Amino acid sequence: MTPAVHHRSVAADFTDRVLGTTDWDAPTPVDGWVARDVVDHLVTWLPELLVSRSLPRLASAPVPDGDPVAVWQAHAAAVQALLESPDAAVDVVDPHLGGRTLGEMVDQIYTADVFMHTWDLARATGQDATLDDETCAALLAGMEQMEDAIRASGQFGARVEVSAGADAQTRMIAFIGRDPEWRPPR
DSSP states (O other), rough: OOHHHHHHHHHHHHHHHHHHHHTTTTOOOSTOOOOHHHHHHHHHHHHHHHHHHOOOOOOOOOOOTOHHHHHHHHHHHHHHHHHHHGGGGGGEEEEEHHHHHHHHHHHIIIHHHHHHHHHHHHHHHHHHOOOOHHHHHHHHHHHHHHHHHHHHHSSSSOOOOOOOOOOOHHHHHHHOOOOOOOOOOO
C-alpha cells in the first residue's frame, strides 16, 4: 500500500471519529488532554517537523479558528495532497529512521500517529475504538524494535502490563502507555 493510499484510509477512520465527536472537552486517555487536544496535536506537529527539516510544506487553507472538525478536515486534505504530489518522492535522511522518501517518512511516523490517536479520540467520546488488528500488530512489532528510542523521546508513556494472551490492539495500546481499559470519568 502506498503512503497516499494508507493515509487516505487512516485519515478517513479518524475523520469518522472527529465527525462523531459531540464534546470537544471530553477527557482522553492521554493524561491532561481533552478531545480537542488530540486534533490540535495531529495538525501541529507534522507541519512543524517539515519546516524544521526544510522539507516540502503542507498547503495551507484558511479554516475557522476553534472548529476542530474544519481544522482536521483541512489538515487531512493537505497531508493527502502532499502524499499525492511529486514531493512525496523527495529523499529524506532521518537520524532515527535512516534514508527514505518523504512519503515513507510521513507514513511511518505521522500516519501511524493518526492511527493510534484514533483510539484515544474514540475512547474519549464513546465511539467505536476498534482498530485494524493487522496494523496494530505491525506497528507494535516495529515499535518494539525501537523501544529504547521511543521511550527516550518522551512521546510515549510507560508500557502498561496486559495479559500474555491479549490481542494485538490491546498490546499496542498498552505499549504506547495507554490503559486499554480506560473509560472516561463519569
